[in-house]
Amino acid sequence: GEDVEQSLFLSVREGDSSVINCTYTDSSSTYLYWYKQEPGAGLQLLTYIFSNMDMKQDQRLTVLLNKKDKHLSLRIADTQTGDSAIYFCAETYTGTASKLTFGTGTRLQVTL
C-alpha cells in the first residue's frame, strides 16, 4: 500500500524559516496536501499541490514537489510561535471524495 513518511520533530527559532519534508511511495499520487493540527484540534488544510506542478507559493508558505524523487516539502518563512503544531502531508491519486493517506506528522516547535 501507499506509504508516506515524515521526520518526527523540527525545532526552529522564531523568525527563521522552517522546512518540513515528506516522502511518498505511490507514483500515481496526483494531489498532495499539507495539513496543520494544533493541540487537541482537528486538521486544517494549509495548501495543496497538483502533481503536474513543481512549486506553489501562498504567502509565507512554499510547497516544493520533486515528483521524480517522490519528495514534498513545506517551507514556512518567518516562522512564528503560532506556527507551532503538527504538520501532516497527505496524498491521493484521485481528485474527488477520495481517501487520503497521511504521513506520520512532524511536530514543529518554534522557540524564542
Add this chain to the structure above:
Amino acid sequence: GAVVSQHPSWVICKSGTSVKIECRSLDFQATTMFWYRQFPKQSLMLMATSNEGSKATYEQGVEKDKFLINHASLTLSTLTVTSAHPEDSSFYICSAPDRGLTGELFFGEGSRLTVL
C-alpha cells in the same frame, strides 16, 4: 470555507457503555464522510468511509460491530463506539470532502474519548 462540526468534543464514559459521536456538515451536503482514529503523537488512521443511504465501508482490521456508523442524511454521520473499553480511548476525527476537483477534505474538530 466549508465547515464540519463534531459533537461532543470531549467525552468520558465507563467501560461497557456505548458512546455516540456526531459529525455534521454545516453548510454543504456530504454523501461521503470519513472517520479517523488518532492515537497520541501518531498520524490519522482511516477507520471507515460513511456513505449516505448505504452501509459504511470499513478498513481492514476495524470491527464493524464495535464501531457502528450511520449516515442517515446528507449532513450527518454518526459513529457509535459500542461496549467501550479503555483501549478504545482515542481522538476520533471525521472529515467530509467538497465536490470540487481538489478533493479537499474539511475536518471536524475531533472528539476525544476517554473510557474509564
